[in-house]
Amino acid sequence: MTNQRKVIIDALKSSKAHPSADMVYDYVRARIPNVSLGTVYRNLESMYQSSMIVKIETPGGQKRFDFNTEPHPHFHCEKCGKIEDVPFELHAPVPDEASEWMKRRVITSSTLNYRGLCEECSHII
Amino acid sequence: MTNQRKVIIDALKSSKAHPSADMVYDYVRARIPNVSLGTVYRNLESMYQSSMIVKIETPGGQKRFDFNTEPHPHFHCEKCGKIEDVPFELHAPVPDEASEWMKRRVITSSTLNYRGLCEECSHII
DNA sequence: CCGTTAATGATAATAATTACTATTATTAAT
């Protein structure tokens, strides 16, 4: 395991912000000044491919990454762009007609996202 | 309302594929040959801003668009990239401790996505 | 150690989207 990858993992472990590749790059560069952005992308992608981390799609351009692979919803603040973990999981029963629909497909994962205003942004009107 | 926008709306109405900007562009260009891709993007974005249509994030680069603004989950096929509507909505009760969490935020929308293999792709092993 | 293999840094290339601007079309008021 290269030092670069170790520090990339540290970046993800030590952040609750679900950092983007750029944010990880900043963290790593503070410790390995000449690290390449490509190395960050390459490592994030391979860790994602091997299911070590989760990739989060966002309305704004950049993808975000989560070291926590336990299924849990995310909350996206529309104002400040922050992404938070939602501290519960919905386990709703699937209706019968829907289970027929699902049986005809292979479902490998599901993601639940909320959007709105976070605690800080909803106070500042 | 410009003719361009009318045809862009037609494209979305007549498709069940949740088309990308590119796919809409192809449809419109077949009817207005010198339409500009920028016009397609501009219209899709403004329709999205005014909540006329829904923007769907995808793991692969391009965003997709849905004329159906009724909340409903989407199913993303990992093999062929197809996006399907899921014919049911989960309405699970929110646990009490979670409702506390949600009260401190403004929730404006939620999206539920499934990933896996679609009917065709799950047969062809 | 030392050779093999894999990962890196630096940079170029690509893909998706957005910005710019001169021109054209739409609209509202005559």
Add this chain to the structure above:
DNA sequence: ATTAATAATAGTAATTATTATCATTAACGG
């Protein structure tokens, strides 16, 4: 219908995020 005001368009350039390339460097197993 005509016209002036406004908004939207086509065409193109620029930007942003990400991926590819490749010569060099680092990790690992014997």
